[in-house]
Amino acid sequence: xxxxxxxxxxxxxxxxxxxxxxxxxxxxxxxxxxxxxxxxxxxxxxxxxxxxxxxxxxxxxxxxxxxxxxxxxxxxxxxxxxxxxxxxxxxxxxxxxxxxxxxxxxxxxxxxxxxxxxxxxxxxxxxx
Numbered sequence: 071x072x073x074x075x076x077x078x079x080x081x082x083x084x085x086x087x088x089x090x091x092x093x094x095x096x097x098x099x100x101x102x103x104x105x106x107x108x109x110x111x112x113x114x115x116x117x118x119x120x121x122x123x124x125x126x127x128x129x130x131x132x133x134x135x136x137x138x139x140x141x142x143x144x145x146x147x148x149x150x151x152x153x154x155x156x157x158x159x160x161x162x163x164x165x166x167x168x169x170x171x172x173x174x175x176x177x178x179x180x181x182x183x184x185x186x187x188x189x190x191x192x193x194x195x196x197x198x
Contacts, residue, residue, distance in 0.1 A: 071096045072094075072095075072096040072097045072168070072186075072187045073094070073095045073096050073187075073189075074092055074093070074094055074095075074166050074167070074168060074187055074188060074189035075092070075093050075095075075189055075190070076090060076091065076092050076164065076165065076166050076189040076190065076191060076192040077090070077091050077093075077192055078090040078091050078192060079163075079164060079192030079193045079194045079195075080193075080194070080195070081195045081196075081197065082156050082194070082195070082196055083156075083196070083197070083198050084156060084157055084158060084196055084197075084198055085155055085156065086156050086196075087152070087153060087154045087155070087156065088152075088153050088156065088194060089150055089151070089152045089153075090106070090150065090151040090152075090153070090164055090166075090192055090194075091148055091149070091150055092104065092106075092148065092149040092150070092151075092166030092189060093146070093147060093148045094147045094148070094149075094168060095147070097168065097170075097187070098147070102123050102168045102169060102170050103120055103121065103122050103123065103168070103169055103170075103173050103179065104120065104121050104123065104140075104142060104149040104166060104167070104168050105117065105118075105119065105120040105121075105166065105167045105168070105169070105179065105180075105185055106118040106119045106120070106140060106149075106151045106164060106165070106166055106167075107164070107165045107166075107167060107182060108160075108162035108163065108164045108165070108194075109162055109163050109165070109191075110159075110161060110162040111162075113162075115165070115182055117131060117179075117180035117182065118130070118131075118134060118138060118140075118151065118164070119134065119138055119139075119140035119151060120140065120173075120179040120180065121140045121141065121142055121149065122173075123142060123144065126141070126142065128140050129176050129179040129180065131180070137153060137154045137155050137156075138151065138152070138153055138154075139151070139152040139154075140152075149166060151164065151166075153194070156194075156196045157196060158196045158197060159196075160194060160196050161194060161195050161196050161197070162193075162194060163191040163192065163193050163194075164191060164192050164193075164194055165188055165189055165190075165191045166188075166189045167182075167185035167186075167187060167188045167189070168185065168186065168187045169184055169185045169186050169187070170186065171184065171186075
């Protein structure tokens with residue numbers, strides 16, 4: 071049974087940083103692409119970042135490249151999302167997701183419907 075478990079969320083002051091983790095079990099992430107998405111209250115779930123497990127190629131929206139970094143540790147079957155200079159608008163539930171189908175373009179990596187397995191999410195709240 072495939073399972074993704076996020077952690078690392080919490081309450082942080084504006085300007086702070088967080089590193090979210092996503093541990094995969096029941097799958098070997100070497101065969102997968104890992105994505106991070108977020109959903110703020112009353113808003114649609116949006117793409118944040120993706121990484122290919124083999125090669126570590128990353129894909130992020132231009133608006134997030136300055137503050138968001140995605141990475142992975144194959145030895146731990148774990149993906150990470152580093153967020154710096156957090157702002158109140160970053161408040162959301164952050165989800166990791168995985169897929170084992172080939173993806174080649176930004177459009178494919180950012181397509182929420184192309185991901186097969188999802189974690190339960192971790193809450194990030196940015197507030198003073």
